[in-house]
Amino acid sequence: MDYVTHFHREVQSFEAAARRVAGEEAPDVPSCAGWTMSDLVLHLAGVHRVVTAVIEERRSGPVNPAELVAQLPSDTAGWPNPETAPSRGPLPPGLVDWFAEGAAVLEGVFATTDPALEVWTWSAERTAGFWSRMQVIEAAVHRWDAENALGEPQDMDADLAADAIRQTFEVMVPARRAFKPARPTAGETYRFVRTDGDGEWAVRFADEQVRLGDFPADVTVSGTASELMLFLWERIPADRLTVSGDTQVLDRYFELAPPI
Template sequence: MTLLAHDRYCDEIAHQVGLLRSVVTSGADLSATVPTCPEWSLEQLVRHTGGALRWVELMVRTRAQEEVPEERVPLHGGPEERGDPAALDAWLAETGEAIVAALREAGPDAKVWGWTGVLTAGFWARRMTHEITVHRADATLAAGLPYEVAPDVAADAIDEWLEIVEWAQRTLPDDPARDLRRPGSSIHLHATDDTGAVDAGRSEMEVPPPEGWGRVIELGEDVIAWRHGHERATVELRGPLTAVLLAFYRRLPLDSPELEVLGERELLEFWLERATFG
């Protein structure tokens, strides 16, 4: 497994916080329901996302060796003012600056508690990059705004999600991911746009294949196995990398015009129904 550089994650967290702040200050209705997280309003989504960043900031800064209860995190739930974009924006700005500073000061190898057993600050830099990247998609969908993400971040978000699904299969006996067992079945994720050198240094290939970014996922008898590349599979999900990312995280319907599903669509739906951890 080859990760992005620690500084790249830190830079992206700062960038994503800025983009999320722009949603908050765009004039969007903070009370609007988030279509992809219907239990939350837009304001509740933003408070959840900022609260997660504050929780991680405290653990990284203090080098916590066990999980810290959320109630111990100052301003974890956001500013006291409700429905106030300016207050929410200021809270997010302070949150982003604090977590990026804590992660940069710690470096990737500092020992910090982590729920997958990866006990480093680097784990949290990556996890929070994709936490805010995906929740910003939720926010932009709620606000009716366009969404895009850098190819290297989108690709790494998919890889991390595959790793989390595999971890859940190995570790959580009651998680729906344990049902993802279909020997002989496979899923091919195929990005059709120009993703640049997104996989350079991340596989045995020196340059990306001409047909675009790809991952092949095999559903075995025990846990999933996945690899970079392009192969014939039981079902293929094709589209621009951002659209593939959003569909794989269940943020974009498979019937969206940007996407194409080839082969046994039922297998992809089977995956999306059960790959739900996090």
């Protein structure tokens, strides 16, 4: 998959949504509880700078958040502060500029770096390629968040969404279970079926592990690739999808895979 092209499209669309309300009262972001658009822009801009530093400097450990504060533009008076979110007041146009600058730099890093380069990540996969895949997905989800805050969310690219579904079970769910308290596994098995193309994912929670495979399912969830991805990222409810089987098992999904 051409992650650079997908990243470019998603960050451009995110920037466009943010610029629509730059200088105006920052709207709440319903899908990111406790955040306004200012908080969302600052978050993604910060993440991009963290990843850029990790890859460019071949970091073997995480970036100290204090390094990001030092990178903020000199005039930071009145800018959003994630520690006091939600950040009310107008969305600073300069904050959107800062996001755009960082996104462009990271795009260039992804375009010129060997995906196999060994760098620090928070996952078992320690490569630059992990970051390009992860950041395309994060940009897409937050682009949807920004558009949703304006009442005009656009679907995910179908191919990217399908890749993100697999990445959810390969990377995100194990991380969620490691980072947050999660319900003990009891053999719960889910099947997610894509209705707008080829794609079917069966996942079993057993022995405190998360496994993709070919399993009989307790519950089957069907929808477009975009709908399935958005559900798995807790952006849309299950009633937007077609569900068959044991709905009580589906109700437990986010206890087994707690959102971060």
